[in-house]
Amino acid sequence: MAKEKKRALGRGLSALLSESGEKANSVKDTGAKELVGNIIEIPIERIIPNPNQPRTHFDPKALQELAHSIKELGVIQPITVRKVGDNFELISGERRFRASQLNGLERIPAFVRLADDREMLEMALVENIQREDLDAIEIALTYQRLIDEVDLTQEEMSQRVGKDRSTVTNYLRLLKLDPIVQTGIRDGMISMGHGRALISVEDIDKQLEIYEQIIRKSLSVRQTEQLIKSHKNPSKPKEKAVLPNEFKKSQKEWTDRLDTKVEIVRSNNGKGKVILNFNSDADFQRIKDLLK
Structure with a gap:
């Protein structure tokens, strides 16, 4: 047969x-x-x-x-x-x-x-890109060879392979990743989406640190993007306002006079609140009568 x-x-x-x-x-x-x-x-x-x-x-x-x-x-x-x-x-x-x-x-x-020879290489490279079982890094390397060895522009290459120029650019950008991260994409440890998110991390040590977190925590692409965003724009801890001595003195006086814990919370711009603590309904009524 x-x-x-x-x-x-x-x-x-x-x-x-x-x-x-x-x-x-x-x-x-x-x-x-x-x-x-x-x-x-x-x-x-x-x-x-x-x-x-x-x-x-x-x-x-x-x-x-x-x-x-x-x-x-x-x-x-x-x-x-x-x-x-x-x-x-x-x-x-x-x-x-x-x-x-x-x-x-x-x-x-x-x-x-x-x-x-030039036509032969171009045909071999373009035919290689059409394969469905290539990983993203293999495709990116093939695009780069078409640029370097066949002397094609990204626009010419997008026409040859039938892809949008933006798609070609996204693949080529993967080659800016650290080789360890590129290997992770080739081995299926992370996806091309993870790789595209990591490109924005220019510090290689930080890039590898996030890459390890992606694998260790099985982060999605969305979670990876959020993690990178938090690294780029870390939230600054709010400075705890220091209570001036005169307020501390009043806080102690009121605590002694009302026989209950009194808290004064004040921000640096002068706004604040006074908190009176009570232990029961009867205690609340007692404090209320004293305030009258």
């Missing part, structure tokens, strides 16, 4: 490539039209891994699961390659390529592209 599916996806290399097609390495070469845009089955031994592969880590368990799927159903989605001399350099689909190698496949369906 798997072999039938694979045959349906692509024609053999020899069926498409004439002698001129084998030598086509640019769109101007003879045979390029017959080669580019077709899905062909390429011998895996003729495929060279992409040296500019933006992804460096491949989960072994996920690769094994993909290899099992390919064994049962074949390579459903072709990889994309660039013609380089007599071989083909991988542009995108390295997981499918590696999983096919694990299965011991001899051929794999592929789209053929003719592109220079």
Whole structure:
């Protein structure tokens, strides 16, 4: 069943490539039209891994699961390659390529592209961003590579990847975080929302302190934002007003005269109150009669 599916996806290399097609390495070469845009089955031994592969880590368990799927159903989605001399350099689909190698496949369906190194890197990076299983830091690093190595502006990049410019900017800002915090995002310890909140904390020691609190207390993004706000604008403790001596003297005199605790509370601006304490209804009536 798997072999039938694979045959349906692509024609053999020899069926498409004439002698001129084998030598086509640019769109101007003879045979390029017959080669580019077709899905062909390429011998895996003729495929060279992409040296500019933006992804460096491949989960072994996920690769094994993909290899099992390919064994049962074949390579459903072709990889994309660039013609380089007599071989083909991988542009995108390295997981499918590696999983096919694990299965011991001899051929794999592929789209053929003719592109220079800059175009190849851009295609690989943009294709990488479209993946759903990338973490926020991987996406941010890929955006940064598009800026640094492909020389794209944020506006051009947003058009390439189909994202709002503000979205691109938010990802790039994550790279300003301390590496420990970035690792926390990559490992799923905190979310991108937590990271965006932490960006506003410029003091690295304080940033790490809050990061540890997020993990220790399992804080939500909203709670994290409130915590950061409290650190930035700590509430100042109110200064306790000192009661002047003349008020202290009156407080003692009234306490002795009324035979009950009398409290005078006074603020620094002169406002205040006198508090008379009583122990029972009878005591209240006694104090009331004395005041008369």
